[in-house]
Amino acid sequence: MHKRSAVVFAYHSVGVRGIKSLLAQGVDIKLVVSHEDNPNESIWFESVAALCEEHGIPRVTPENPNTPEFVEQLRAIDADFFFSFYYRNMLSAEILSVAKHGAYNLHGSLLPKYRGRVPVNWAVLHGETETGATLHEMTVKPDAGAIISQIAVPILPDDTAFEVFGKLTVAAEQVLWQALPGILTGSPTRTPNDLSKGSYFGGRKPEDGRIDWSKPANEVYNLHRAVAPPYPGAFFDHAGQRFIIEKARLYATNPSKLPSNLPQGISVVDNSVFGICGDGKAIRVLALQNNNKTLSIEEIKSYFAS
Structure with missing residues (x-):
């Protein structure tokens, strides 16, 4: 089997762990699409930029990845897969159609619960006693594609969102690691993502x-x-x-x-x-x-x- 290739949309600690997991399983990462750090934001998480520099992976930070020009750039790369690990922009149908063998996203909840933005913070706010990490197929509708794998983590009574995020970073790595062999051979397990049993939340200010x-x-x-x-x-x-x-x-x-x-x-x-x-x-x-x-x-x- 030829070496599988990917374009990775990534940011944050989950982005770093996701990229490292792909590299460890022999995926050829052709390009990382990321964000520039916001000077007004507290940067307490790991750096995708530093990881790309360390491994010599090309990295770009378009404000809007959904332009026709950028879609053509991605098409020319001809990657087998697209992965999204805590990338903050929605990806258009045009971008998703470019991935030859599928596009996958890591989300910080037990889908279909807490679809949308900042799922960790919302779960803690609502007093949940567990949440988790889910790897799912990407669709234009956010966090709505078929579920490939998920792992639950506990939210203890005094856990802050920061502490839960640390657990989820590990869980996200485990979910991806377990699912990658099936994805790379074209035989991932798929479970329907029943949105009627879930919930959607926007960002928080x-x-x-x-x-x-x-x-x-x-x-x-x-x-x-x-x-x-x-x-x-x-x-x-x-x-x-x-x-x-x-x-x-x-x-x-x-x-x-x-x-x-x-x-x-x-x-x-x-x-x-x-x-x-x-x-x-x-x-x-x-x-x-x-x-x-x-x-x-x-x-x-x-x-x-x-």
Whole structure:
């Protein structure tokens, strides 16, 4: 069998692990299509650009990959497969039709659940106890093609989205590794992706991290976990200042041990910081930021003196 070739659309840590997996299984990567890093974004993940440089793989970063000119570039490469590993742009029907033996995408959920953008953050926000990585055939409709393989990972009660993403990076590598032999020989297993049993979510904006203290404590805690640093963080404004919850835990001790007259929002009780929520329960705030600085307990007291 001749050496299989691919064009890879990739970014982020999953992009790096996906490219490494293809190389390890002998795939000839003709081109990597990626993104330039955004200077306004916290870059906490692995670099596809550095990996391509290390292995001498050509890399391009078109703002829009769906132009007729770029489609013709891809056609000229004549690759057997296209793979998409956390690439952020949708690919057109024209691009997908160029892949001679199929186009495949890694998605960070147990499809058909959490189709669409930032699936890890949405799963944590909704209090899910598991999620996973899915390799599926690409179609013009996002995350809708037949499922090739998937692996579940647990979401533990105090896991942040960042911690879950670490698990998913490993799961994505495992899913791809298991499925690649079948894909490369033209005999992958396919399971229908029943969208009627799933869900679709769009992207999230930093403003979506604003805390509403009138919500139940569990909802506020899940919001914190879903967007905790290195994501932008769950935040609230007080006295003209913005505060971001860096680290917190759901306050599991009997809430009656807290004074009953505490208002919703931040209170300091015996040198411990609590966020009092709409159901009378609380989250315990272990680290609070203001102006990119973690505040001392004395500073917190000065801001929130009752």
